[in-house]
Amino acid sequence: MPSIKRLDTRDTGFATELERLLAWESGEEAGVRDAVREILDAVKAEGDAAVLRYTERFDRLERDSVAGLEVPQQRLQAALEAIPAAQREALETAAERIGEYARHQSMQDWQFTDADGTVLGQRVTPLDSVGLYVPGGKAAYPSSVLMNAVPARVAGVGQLIMVVPAPDGELNDLVLAAAAVAGVDRVFTVGGAQAVGALAYGTATIPAVDKIVGPGNIFVAAAKREVFGTVGIDMIAGPSEILVVCDGETDPEWIAADLFSQAEHDEQAQSILVSWDHAFLDRVNEAMDRLLEEMPRADIIRTSLQNRGALIAARDLDDAVAVANRVAPEHLELSLADPQAALDAGLRHAGAVFMGRHTSEALGDYCAGPNHVLPTSRTARFSSPLGVYDFQKRSSIIQCSPEGAARLGRTAAELAHGEGLTAHARSAELRRES
Structure with missing residues (x-):
């Protein structure tokens, strides 16, 4: 059976343990x-x-x-x-x-x-x-x-x-x-x-x-x-990640395979399951034990789960969403009867969100349509997936009418004088005077 950490949000040391689990250094010596x-x-x-x-x-x-x-x-x-x-x-x-x-x-x-x-x-x-x-x-x-x-x-x-x-x-x-x-x-x-x-x-x-x-x-x-x-x-990417939020009603083997799908990338990949059905965490662990030896990359999966994997017991959906926001995972699966409820509960940070029981992360890797180049290592708090906008740039357009030049020139000159930039002020004032 793969050795994987068990955490509980009700424990007083949970925040510290989660922080240790998420810590990752690029190793760029x-x-x-x-x-x-x-x-x-x-x-x-x-x-x-x-x-x-x-x-x-x-x-x-x-x-x-x-x-x-x-x-x-x-x-x-x-x-x-x-x-x-x-x-x-x-x-x-x-x-x-x-x-x-x-x-x-x-x-x-x-x-x-x-x-x-x-x-x-x-x-x-x-x-x-x-x-x-x-x-x-x-x-x-x-x-x-x-x-x-x-x-x-x-x-x-x-x-x-x-x-x-x-x-x-x-x-x-x-x-x-x-x-x-x-x-x-x-x-x-x-x-x-x-x-x-x-x-x-x-x-x-x-x-x-x-x-x-x-x-x-x-x-x-x-x-x-x-x-x-x-x-x-584009970005400096860390190891691949998945966090699954499940209500306990999805086939445990589906969830086990989803966790494996990221763990097989490399030994530093991260796979986390969060559920308020605590018995379900045990069933998923048993499913992982059954399925692991079928995996050609079993040794990598086992090491990944031991190094950085976790099964987290939460209080309820809101608590699970709070964990997801703290982790800000690259891939977030909402394996729930009503995944929209998790979004509405304040979910904010994830590279890509996979909604419902039938939406495996693997579909997003290959052919769903959205990009699989995603922020890792908690950078989903402030960055976004690769997209068309990464290959386009914006230029601001400004064209003043005579009236606009006079009005804006007064404001610009006042601020420029305040900054001690006389040429800036004069440039704006000359157009006012015309």
Whole structure:
């Protein structure tokens, strides 16, 4: 049976125990940061030569030029045609649903005219270029390609550059097929901090982009943190998380599988169940015991549950909602007869909310439509899922009428004089005098 913590909100030490459970450090030690900075500095100074050197060193992939690391569009199409028809249909269906959801997110231009004829507004424009980092090698994450590339396309991004490591030259057809479905413009078999540096600074072969999105290991995360400011980034993601709130009426095996779905990601993933039916917590624990040995990644699941999992006994729905708000999980399942009641009870913090007994988190990972790039490590308190708005930017529009310039100039000049900025004041006053 997997060893998993049992907590009770009625215990006097509950808040402290919950805080310990939620604590997580990225593990970006000084050695990682130093190594990443060295790689980034080399890519910035040497361009293609550094990219080739680090690709040979870390991925054992030798090429005469970075151009030799580019995957031609014909190869993407060949991969799409080579995969089984069922996989191709699944990719296309998922892309269609992600796109449909994304189209509802697009920000719009707007303007209004105030009483003296001054026009104020907002202009929305897409980013010119975006870099998509995709983990590679034996790992296959076609869903990551779709979740990052499709909203960018809906936003109108001009160019989408994908980087994916190919250790020993190994490429995954499903990932390449997803790039074809999503309309990725260029793909380079480059990974690690050197790929992030190439996208941030540009080389003779790999274009610099405006923003870098997509998951990666600790070196990729550290590199994204370092280049932020030169380019935009989506987020620095922590381990995957799920919190399930259940009234005790859902099949315990369903809930056990839902908890496993995050625990199998890695040993630091977090899976938490909260219920006011305390006997149900025991039934779920028994179900986990039955199902665990069926899981190919049983060792990872077991370690994850031991490290950071919990079964939490709550007083009632309101108490469970309070726990959920404190945790602010990446994924929140409301496995309830009336999930809307939980929203109405003051639920505020979650990356994505899965409503009702039949809505598993796994659907959101692949094909429901909303993005699976979500805030982790309690950052759902102040941040949101990746979406079209992350690939668009806003410009403010201001056009003063003569009357507006006179009226606003008086206010601006008064404030500018107060700040000791005489040129500001004069700039506003000259238009008043005209």
